[in-house]
Amino acid sequence: MPSSIQIGKLGEQIAFAYLTSKGLHIIDRNFRTKYGEIDLIIKKDKKIIFVEVKTRIGDQKGKPYEAVTRNKYGHLKLAAELYVLKNNLKEYKLSIHVVSIILTLDLKVESIKHFEDVLL
Numbered sequence: 001m002p003s004s005i006q007i008g009k010l011g012e013q014i015a016f017a018y019l020t021s022k023g024l025h026i027i028d029r030n031f032r033t034k035y036g037e038i039d040l041i042i043k044k045d046k047k048i049i050f051v052e053v054k055t056r057i058g059d060q061k062g063k064p065y066e067a068v069t070r071n072k073y074g075h076l077k078l079a080a081e082l083y084v085l086k087n088n089l090k091e092y093k094l095s096i097h098v099v100s101i102i103l104t105l106d107l108k109v110e111s112i113k114h115f116e117d118v119l120l
Contacts, residue, residue: 002107008053010055011053011099011103012029012039012053014101015039015099016040018099019040019051024042024044026040027043029041031083033078033082035079035082036072036075037079039051039053043092046092046093047094048080048083048084048093048094049095051099052068052098053098053101054068054098054099055103056103057102057103058102058104063102065098065113065115068098068118080096095117096117096118098118100112100115
């Protein structure tokens with residue numbers, strides 16, 4: 001059984017392929033701050049989209065997106081604001097998306113859900 005880190009990395013690769021297939025341009029990956037990591041960052045028109053990817057094998061422990069709690073959202077928001085300041089992107093609108101991926105036991109994609117403009 002792969003580790004949670006390996007499952008997370010696989011989920012990020014799947015989300016990357018999924019989002020790029022929808023025509024979205026990913027400008028950065030795995031931006032780390034003291035508040036946590038932003039998995040994927042997308043630039044679309046005058047919007048910067050910060051993507052949190054959650055991946056699980058099966059849903060016996062709940063849906064992956066359920067792991068994005070109010071606390072996690074707060075950390076994502078702070079990390080996103082830091083990214084904007086660091087990269088001088090103040091003129092862009094900001095958005096947080098969640099990509100929730102459920103894998104089968106043999107690590108095939110069972111389902112992908114993309115939640116846009118997440119607010120908790």
